[in-house]
Amino acid sequence: MRENGLVNHDEHDDYRSGFCAFVGRPNAGKSTLxxxxxxxxxxxxxxxxxxxxxxxxxxxxxxDGQLVIVDTPGLHRPRTLLGQRLNDVVREALSEVDVVGFCIPANDKIGPGDRFIAAELQALKAPAVAIVTKTDTVNKQRVAEQLMAIxxxxxxxxxxxxxxxxxxxVTLLADLLMSRLPAGPQLYPVEMTTDESEQSRIAELIREAALADVRDELPHSIAVTVEEMNPREAGAGDGRPPLIDIFATLHLERSSQKPIILGSGGARLKRIGTDARRGIEALLGRRVNLNLHVAVMGEWQRDPKKLDRLGF
Ligand SMILES: Nc1nc2c(ncn2[C@@H]2O[C@H](COP(=O)(O)OP(=O)(O)O)[C@@H](O)[C@H]2O)c(=O)[nH]1
Ligand SMILES: [Mg+2]
Incomplete structure (x- = not known):
C-alpha cells in the first residue's frame, strides 16, 4: 500500500475497474443490494x-478490481418536479456506466413499471443484467417463474x-458485474466505500429514522439538512474521541404535518432522534448529541429554488 492509500497494481494487468448502475422501480431492493x-x-x-x-x-x-456501484432512485412516472429530477438522475447515471443491474423483486408481479424500465434499457449501449431480488421471501418455484417472466x-x-x-x-453477482468491466486502474482508495460526504450520510440517517416512523403522504414531504457539527473539547483522561454536537433540520411541506412528526408530547420526534443518533454514532465511532429541529418549507418538491437549496 502506498501512502495515498492506493495499491500499486502495475504487476497485475488483469485488474478491472468501472461502473455499474442499479435501476428498478421504487422498493425493488436496489439500495439494500x-x-x-x-x-x-x-x-x-x-x-x-x-x-x-x-x-x-x-x-x-x-x-482483482474495483466496482463502483451507482444506486439510483427508482424510475417512475414523475408527478412533481422532484420526481422529474429523480428520473433525470437515473438517466444520467445510466449513460455513463459499463453495466446495468435491473432489479425486480421476486415477490411482486411484473408490471407496467418494469416494462417501462426494460424499454429504456434496450436503448442503452451498456449491457444489462436482470436481478431477481428478495428471493428469501418466496419459494423456489416462484423464483423460477419470475426468471421465466423476466x-x-x-x-x-x-x-x-x-x-x-x-x-x-451476492458474491456470484459481484463476480458477474466485475467480469463486465474493462481493464482499468484503481479509482478509489481501497478503504473508501462511498464518496458521499459525512454530512450527507448523517442527514440521510436522520431521514431514514423518520421514514421508518411515518406513513401515507408524509415520507414524500421529508427532507433533512445538517446545519452544524461541533466537536466538544477533548476531556482529560479517557482517550475516547470527544462528544460531537450535531444540529439538523427536518423540513416538511405543510404546517399540518408538524404535529404528526412531533407526535404526542414530542414523543415521535424524540424516537426518531434516538434511532438516528444510534446510526450516526456507529458511522462516526463517537458519541453524539443530536439536536433535531422541525421546519416547514412549503411545497419544496415543486419549487426549483427550494430543491436547489436542499441539494436536488
Ligand atoms: N426480505 C427481503 N427484503 C428486502 C431485501 N432487499 C430489500 N428488502 C426490503 O425491501 C424494501 C425496499 O428496499 P430498498 O433497498 O430501500 O429498495 P429500493 O427502493 O429499490 O432502493 C426495504 O424494506 C428492504 O428492507 C431482501 O433481499 N429480502
Ligand atoms: Mg433505494
Whole structure:
C-alpha cells in the first residue's frame, strides 16, 4: 500500500475497474443490494417510495478490481418536479456506466413499471443484467417463474436471483458485474466505500429514522439538512474521541404535518432522534448529541429554488 492509500497494481494487468448502475422501480431492493455488495451500510433503505433521492456511489474493492456501484432512485412516472429530477438522475447515471443491474423483486408481479424500465434499457449501449431480488421471501418455484417472466421482458446478458438480506448469490453477482468491466486502474482508495460526504450520510440517517416512523403522504414531504457539527473539547483522561454536537433540520411541506412528526408530547420526534443518533454514532465511532429541529418549507418538491437549496 502506498501512502495515498492506493495499491500499486502495475504487476497485475488483469485488474478491472468501472461502473455499474442499479435501476428498478421504487422498493425493488436496489439500495439494500448496494449495501450488501459493498459490505457496509452506505445508503439508507426503507419500504417507503422515494427513499433514495440521489445517485449514491458505493465502492466494492477486491484484489482483482474495483466496482463502483451507482444506486439510483427508482424510475417512475414523475408527478412533481422532484420526481422529474429523480428520473433525470437515473438517466444520467445510466449513460455513463459499463453495466446495468435491473432489479425486480421476486415477490411482486411484473408490471407496467418494469416494462417501462426494460424499454429504456434496450436503448442503452451498456449491457444489462436482470436481478431477481428478495428471493428469501418466496419459494423456489416462484423464483423460477419470475426468471421465466423476466426473460420475456428484453435482452439481458444474464438473469441472477439474489437475496441481499440472506446474502444469497451476492458474491456470484459481484463476480458477474466485475467480469463486465474493462481493464482499468484503481479509482478509489481501497478503504473508501462511498464518496458521499459525512454530512450527507448523517442527514440521510436522520431521514431514514423518520421514514421508518411515518406513513401515507408524509415520507414524500421529508427532507433533512445538517446545519452544524461541533466537536466538544477533548476531556482529560479517557482517550475516547470527544462528544460531537450535531444540529439538523427536518423540513416538511405543510404546517399540518408538524404535529404528526412531533407526535404526542414530542414523543415521535424524540424516537426518531434516538434511532438516528444510534446510526450516526456507529458511522462516526463517537458519541453524539443530536439536536433535531422541525421546519416547514412549503411545497419544496415543486419549487426549483427550494430543491436547489436542499441539494436536488
Ligand atoms: N426480505 C427481503 N427484503 C428486502 C431485501 N432487499 C430489500 N428488502 C426490503 O425491501 C424494501 C425496499 O428496499 P430498498 O433497498 O430501500 O429498495 P429500493 O427502493 O429499490 O432502493 C426495504 O424494506 C428492504 O428492507 C431482501 O433481499 N429480502
Ligand atoms: Mg433505494
Amino acid at each position: 448496494t449495501n450488501a455488495l459493498v459490505g457496509s451500510k452506505i445508503v439508507i433503505t426503507s419500504d417507503k417510495p422515494q427513499t433514495t433521492r440521489r445517485a449514491v456511489r458505493g465502492v466494492l474493492s477486491r484484489p 426473460s420475456k421482458l428484453g435482452e439481458f446478458i444474464e438473469i441472477v436471483p439474489v437475496s441481499a438480506r440472506a446474502g444469497d448469490q
